[in-house]
Amino acid sequence: MKLDRTSFAILAMGAILLIAGPALPSWMVSMLNVSLCYGTVVLGMMLLMRNGIVSFGHGLYFCLGAYAAGLLDQMLKMPDMLLMVGAAVVVTGVVSAILGLLLAKYRDIFFAMLSLAFSMILYGLLVKTASLGSTDGFNVAAKTVAGFAVAPESQRLMVYSLAVVFATVSAFFLHSYLASHQGRLAGAIxxxxxxxxxxxxxxxxxxxxxxxxSAVLAGIGGALMAVNIGHIDPEMTYWPQSGEFVFVAILSGTGSVFAPLGGALVFEAIRSFAYEYSPNTWQMVLGITMLLVMIFLPGGLWSLFTRKREG
Amino acid sequence: MIAKALGTMLTGIALAAIAAAPAVAQQKASVKVGFVTFLSGPASGPFGVPARIAAEAIVESLNAGKAPAPYQIKGIGGLPIELVVIDEAGGATKQVSEYRTLVQRQDVDIVIGYIGSGDCLAIAPVAEELKKLTVLLDCGTPRVFEEGSYKYLFRTRPHATMDAVAATMYLLDNRPAVKRIAGINQNYAYGQDSWNDFEATIQVMKPGVDIVTSQMPKFGAGQYGSEISALHSANADVVHSSLWGGDLEAFMLQAQPRDLFKKSVLVLVAGEPYLHRLPGKIPDGTIVGARGTNGVFAPDSPLKRWLVETYKGKSGGVDPNYPAYSTAQAFLGVKAAWERAAAKKVGSAIPMGAAKNVKEEMEKAYQPPTQEEVIAAFEKSTFDTPSGKVHMTLGKGHQAVTGTAYGTTRLENGVVKVGNIKYYDADRVTPPEGVSSLDWIRSGFKR
Structure with missing residues (x-):
């Protein structure tokens, strides 16, 4: 297979992030880590948006992936990071294959509302499940990678590296899929x-x-987030979480697989600095950012890069 | 094009890293406290903002050295307190990220905060990983120190089990004939725990009592028509509720005209923050608690008068409610531990008569205590607060216990007064070390 420029750039990005990891300040590693988890989910959102479909319920798979990872630790006592991601892929794959049979027939607002409904059903179920901590959720700790124990001091770096690898692989795969015959149908649809x-x-x-x-990508993002944050709760499938994914997807644009990853980082950075510098009005800062992007960059942040080329 | 974009992105990251790198460590000039509380969302009105007002008022007063004994030293150990406030809204995922930011980017010395139980559970292991002294402010779940054991994490307020136990004792003391019990609680972790604790307690204390109905409306429901009908037809003697915020106000507004409380006595385990908002809507004879001897239940003392005065100065005349008292407990607990650690350091420095290195040793002794020294002084400590004495006895010396109180409301000249106040010692209402709350209740309160 011949690598095109984007595929090459994805791999280069992955390598740079991996190598830079130990050298970056720890707060930045945390921020990159969260953005990569989000970015992986938004990759899936982007794929749907290329079909002209917006899901307001992708929290469903984000949360399912996280709970699959968490329950592996809680119930089966197998706190292995790779197994957790694997479990998330299987669970979200099966559930979305079933729900997809129904959802694939709907478009526009009907698709959005139906997907929202499914995510809220999961929320309702989890809130009523006192044994899983109801709204408080429970803590998740991953201790091994593919069976090898990770020393506590290198745990953070390991979690980050894993997020880099999965985000890179996801972006790489998605890019080649979008370039394939099947992938190109999205625009036509x-x-x-x-x-x-x-x-x-x-x-x-x-x-x-x-x-x-897109559901499996959300599941991978959820499992990575569970391991990264160390705690999961039903809020992951509550509607504002799904809305946030739509927000980041629109902020990023659908021009390239780089857009969701970069957009997630921009979103995280704005949110984090807004928490710090305007604790009473951080929501407004995010809202204004969104407005500005929609007015001046209707194609999302990614259009900044494409415009330059055309000009 | 893509390579260029990538380049831009990475340059951006690098620049941000340089800009945000903390300044070279200097002589300690202040104690930087990260304070996390709800500034937006449903919990901000009754809990989050009162906690923020209290934190700002307390820090200002401590920095000016205006607090009464034993807290008259300025700031913490003579160093002024620098307060960084951030919003707790957004869920546990964001809170963990922001906690890392506070510790790693803002470089705070201590984190005080968290009202949501989910947030407290999520922060606990991260505090331990980052080795940062963290004091949980107002969350109630007993799970934090019953499921884990921590070195850097403290909670200076008691957990919520005692609310249910003391409420039951008060109820049975004042109305020994109760037979039919009902409940209305929000369907989320706190509401479920609150009801489960109460139900278990009353079944142990008064076997044979009928649990006639448990209504679990969803959080933020706003409309309680069908629940009120169900409570009506249940003909309960007592209605237990842990509702709070807008939910409680909406429920009271809708239940009052339907005369629900003519039949049933209402027990509001966390009713105290609303007393000033509900005159006329809170029926006489309602049993209220403040999750500790806070607010109207706090015994008169110079510390209580100090809190009420400093708080009112910032709140426009509104009295502090229990989250404000929790805030005072957290700040004063840290201050007491810090100053004890500092005193111990000076006390155990080499005597003046020693032959050499006297100057160096004394200088070292007067340095602020290290985090480890503060933690050692904090564990198993006892300190004075506006709500009385706080004892750090559970969770290997990291979880506070205090006594609590319940009372009965009556309306006097448009103001809700609380009378017939009964106090309960910590020993009677809190499980002993190493026993989970529900096991303790089911064992018949064995000590």
Whole structure:
């Protein structure tokens, strides 16, 4: 397989982030870590948006991935980071394959509301489950990677490196998928579904496949977040969380797989500094950022880079 | 193009890193305290903002050296307190990120905060990992120190089990004939725990009592029509509730015209923060608590008068409620431990008669105590607060216990007064070390 420039840049980004990890201040490693987890979820959002579909319920898979990871630790006593991510992939893959059969038939507001409804069902279930801590959730601690114990002092770096690897692999995979025949259907579906059907491709099948891929990406992001934060609770599937993913996806734009990763970092940085410098009005800072992006950069932050090239 | 974008991004990261790198360590000029409380969202009105007002008032007064004995030393150990306030809203995920920011980027010396139980549970292991002295402010869940053991984490307020135990004792003391019990609590962790503790306690203390209904509306429901009907038809003697904030106010507004409280006595375990907001809507004879001897239950003392006065100066005349008292407990607990550690250091320095290095040794002894020394002095300590004495006895000396109190409301000239106050010692209402709350209740309160 011949690497195009973007694929090469993704791998280069991954390598740079891995090497830079030990040299960066620890707060920055934490911020990058959170952004990579978010970024992985938003990669999936971007894929759906390329189909012209917005999910207001991706918290469902973010949360399922996190709880799959958490329960592996809590119930099966297998606190292994790779196994946790694996469990998240399996659980979100199966659930989204089933729900996707229904959801793939809907578009626009109906898709958004239906996906929101499913995520709120999970929220309701978790809140009623006192054995899992209800709204308080429970703590998750990952102690090994592929069976090898990690020393406590290198734990943070390990979690970060794992997030870098998974985000890089996800972005790499998604980029090659988007460039493939199947992936390119997304844009066509957004433009005109009828034509896609006439060309002999199944819209239903393509949307279903994209939905499952985006759900699995959200699940990976959730599991990574669970390991990174060390605590999970039903808030991960509450509607503001899903809304935040849409927010970051719109902020980022859908131009390239770099957009969600970069957008998530910008979002995290703005949020974190807003917490610090305007603790009473941090929500407003985020809102104004969103407004400015929508007015001046309707294609998201990524359009900053594409415009330059055209000009 | 992409390589360029990548380059821009990484340059940005590097620049931010340089800009934000902490200044070279200098002589300690202040104690930087990160204070985390709800500044937005439903918990900000009744809990978060009173805690922030209290923190600002207390810090200002301590820095000016205006607090009464034994806290008359300026700031903490003579060093002024620098307060950094951040919002607790946004959930445990964001709070863990922001906690790391406070410790690693803002370089605070101590973190005091957290009202949500989920946030407290999430912060606990991170405080331990980052080795930063952290004092949990107002969360109630007993799980923090019953499920884990921590070195850097403290909680200077008692956990919520005693609310249920003392409420039951008060109820049975004043109305020994109760037979039919109902509950209305929010369907989330605190509401569920509150009801489960109360239900278990009353079944142990008065076997044979009927639990007629437990209503669990969702958090923030706002409409309680069907719940009020269910409570009505249940014909309960007592309605237990841990509702708070807008939910409590909405429930009271809707239940009052339907005469629910003519039939049933209402027990509000956390009713105290609302007394000033609910005159006329809170029926006479309602049993209220303040989750400790806080607010109206705090015995008169110079420290209490000091808190009320400094708080009122900042709040526009509103009295401090229990989150404000919790805030005072956290700040005074840290101050007491710090100053004890400092005194111990000076006390154990080499005597003046020693032959050499006297100057160096004495200089060292007058340096601020290290975090480890403060923690050693904090563990198992006892200190005075506006709500009386606080004893750090549970959780290997990291979890506070205090006595608590309940009372009955009556309306006098448009002001809600609390009378018939009964005090309960910590020993009677808190489980002993090493026993989980629910096990302790089910064992029949064995000590």
């Amino acid at each position: 957004k433009d005109n579904e009828l034509r896609v059907e006439y060309m002999g491709a199944s819209v239903m099948r393509a949307v279903h496949r994209n939905y499952v891929i």
